[in-house]
Amino acid sequence: MTLRVWIPLLVVVGIAVLLGIAGGAVPMAPTDVLRALLGDGDPTQVAIVQNLRLPRIALGLAVGAGLAVSGAALQTTLRNPLAEPYLLGVSGGAAAGAVAAVTLGLASSALLPLAAFAGAVTAVVVVLLVARAVAGHADPRVLLMAGVVVGAFCTALIMVALATAPENTVRGALWWMMGSLGDAQWRGVRWVALYVALGIGLLVTWARDIDVLALGEDAAASLGLPVERVTRRIYFAASLLAAATVAGAGLIGFVGLIVPAIGRALGLRNTREALLASALAGAALVVLADLLARTLLRPAELPLGAVTALIGVPFFLWRLRRMR
Amino acid sequence: MIRFDNVVLQYPQAPEPAVKGVSFDVPPGRITAVVGPNGSGKSTLVRALLGRLPLASGQIMLGDRPLSALDRRDVATQVAVVPQREEPVFPLPVPDYIALGRYPHGGPFSGRNAEDRAAIATAVQRADVAVFADRSTDQLSGGEWQRVRIARALAQGGQTLVLDEPTTFLDIAHEMAVFELLDALAREGQGILLVSHQLNLVARFADHIVLLHRGRIAAAGSPGDVMRGEVLERVYEWPLVVSRDPAIGAPVLVPLRGRGSR
Numbered sequence: 161m162t163l164r165v166w167i168p169l170l171v172v173v174g175i176a177v178l179l180g181i182a183g184g185a186v187p188m189a190p191t192d193v194l195r196a197l198l199g200d201g202d203p204t205q206v207a208i209v210q211n212l213r214l215p216r217i218a219l220g221l222a223v224g225a226g227l228a229v230s231g232a233a234l235q236t237t238l239r240n241p242l243a244e245p246y247l248l249g250v251s252g253g254a255a256a257g258a259v260a261a262v263t264l265g266l267a268s269s270a271l272l273p274l275a276a277f278a279g280a281v282t283a284v285v286v287v288l289l290v291a292r293a294v295a296g297h298a299d300p301r302v303l304l305m306a307g308v309v310v311g312a313f314c315t316a317l318i319m320v321a322l323a324t325a326p327e328n329t330v331r332g333a334l335w336w337m338m339g340s341l342g343d344a345q346w347r348g349v350r351w352v353a354l355y356v357a358l359g360i361g362l363l364v365t366w367a368r369d370i371d372v373l374a375l376g377e378d379a380a381a382s383l384g385l386p387v388e389r390v391t392r393r394i395y396f397a398a399s400l401l402a403a404a405t406v407a408g409a410g411l412i413g414f415v416g417l418i419v420p421a422i423g424r425a426l427g428l429r430n431t432r433e434a435l436l437a438s439a440l441a442g443a444a445l446v447v448l449a450d451l452l453a454r455t456l457l458r459p460a461e462l463p464l465g466a467v468t469a470l471i472g473v474p475f476f477l478w479r480l481r482r483m484r
Numbered sequence: 485m486i487r488f489d490n491v492v493l494q495y496p497q498a499p500e501p502a503v504k505g506v507s508f509d510v511p512p513g514r515i516t517a518v519v520g521p522n523g524s525g526k527s528t529l530v531r532a533l534l535g536r537l538p539l540a541s542g543q544i545m546l547g548d549r550p551l552s553a554l555d556r557r558d559v560a561t562q563v564a565v566v567p568q569r570e571e572p573v574f575p576l577p578v579p580d581y582i583a584l585g586r587y588p589h590g591g592p593f594s595g596r597n598a599e600d601r602a603a604i605a606t607a608v609q610r611a612d613v614a615v616f617a618d619r620s621t622d623q624l625s626g627g628e629w630q631r632v633r634i635a636r637a638l639a640q641g642g643q644t645l646v647l648d649e650p651t652t653f654l655d656i657a658h659e660m661a662v663f664e665l666l667d668a669l670a671r672e673g674q675g676i677l678l679v680s681h682q683l684n685l686v687a688r689f690a691d692h693i694v695l696l697h698r699g700r701i702a703a704a705g706s707p708g709d710v711m712r713g714e715v716l717e718r719v720y721e722w723p724l725v726v727s728r729d730p731a732i733g734a735p736v737l738v739p740l741r742g743r744g745s746r
């Protein structure tokens with residue numbers, strides 16, 4: 161591992177965190193930020209930093225790292241640079257779960273993430289079953305197509321549910337579908353961080369398997385890798401990782417798509433390095449995007465999912481051009 | 485040594501088996517070639533070796549143990565397969581790519597040990613790919629890529645090397661380079677199973693040829709035994725003659741024109 165990659169990445173994450181704490185509806189000077197972090201200084205600023213901004217940034221770090229690692233693992237495993245967790249039914253399933261909870265009147269802040277998580281897991285299981293029924297095994301191309309179709313089906317379900325729901329319910333569900341770190345509280349953040357750490361830990365452990373899978377099914381089999389079992393396992397872990405982030409912060413697209421491309425542009429070819437670099441870059445990206453969401457049209461707050469899409473789409477188009 | 489013993493293979497939902505009772509050996513130190521028309525079952529045999537198609541009946545023996553009783557990782561340390569198609573979506577530096585051949589020997593977090601480094605160095609030297617060390621897998625020509633793939637398979641360290649159509653898209657010089665490399669490897673004691681369409685080259689390089697026709701062995705033996713006009717004509721369903729190369733004395737197949745006028 162070259163320090164030339166890791167030191168700048170760590171510095172960027174550190175800067176993103178400090179900017180994220182300092183910026184917002186009430187901007188703060190750097191010295192005030194440091195004092196508030198140490199719990200000393202103006203009590204209002206201490207409260208803002210420790211109870212509002214820190215949990216929000218911690219959630220942003222966890223969500224960004226989770227989405228980016230999930231995307232990096234899926235792109236390499238499915239041998240498709242355009243694969244990402246949201247393309248594979250995870251987001252659709254999570255949104256359908258959340259909307260179902262909202263329209264059934266279960267929209268307490270504790271239940272919504274659970275419903276989203278359950279929806280995402282259901283969608284992932286359906287995708288795997290569809291792929292197995294169609295192709296007889298976890299064929300990467302079929303997995304991708306099954307994910308797209310299951311996602312589209314979930315969107316249809318959401319539209320049906322929202323068309324018949326009362327207006328204030330619709331607004332709450334829509335806000336959640338646009339993604340936000342605004343509801344971050346330490347208790348919820350801890351759970352998301354735990355799931356994300358678990359997911360990243362598993363995928364990093366399996367990094368050598370992912371390296372081998374990237375060669376193609378026959379080559380991986382000739383190296384002694386049980387292709388179908390390992391593909392399913394990685395797909396499932398990566399999807400759960402994305403589902404945990406969706407449960408924590410709603411739908412935040414494009415992070416899982418563009419961050420792995422950044423890792424490759426940095427010259428990281430080894431999957432373990434690429435996953436860890438993606439975790440850092442994704443964490444920084446989401447914290448900075450959230451800072452933009454909070455400050456661009458102050459005092460109004462933009463939906464985070466819209467900001468990441470505004471950054472992600474031009475980047476995506478640029479990559480698409482490079483691929484030709 | 486690999487022994488195919490009355491192997492029957494059938495794809496799911498296929499009306500009949502793709503391979504119907506095939507037996508032959510792949511001994512060390514020799515090139516054993518499997519030839520035959522499209523759909524005769526050549527690549528299906530490779531799929532079975534890869535464990536991607538279960539045996540309907542019969543047995544594939546690796547040494548004195550059946551393939552089905554062995555862990556796939558153990559198989560991979562004894563038999564290295566260069567599959568027909570392989571295009572890495574994300575290019576790798578050539579040394580990293582070759583090092584992946586050591587995958588079956590290591591755990592999830594084990595680094596390269598002395599044995600790995602020695603196996604990689606030997607593979608690089610035998611396949612003569614040291615000159616590509618600074619390149620990435622997407623910066624190689626077709627022939628160079630095949631040699632690098634063979635180097636990866638050699639780094640696996642098994643006694644048997646299996647190649648499925650290794651020269652399909654190569655020009656004459658690169659094709660000859662691959663065949664010469666296989667010949668040299670066989671003389672060093674490596675067992676080689678070669679699936680190929682290149683009958684004339686196979687006839688010059690192989691020690692033993694197995695000719696498949698619709699899942700069965702139509703002929704097997706030395707190149708002289710198998711390269712007979714009447715056998716090949718029946719199997720390939722095309723008029724042809726087998727002559728003898730005046731320079732080297734190897735049998736040469738020449739397909740004829742004018743099928744309709746026959």
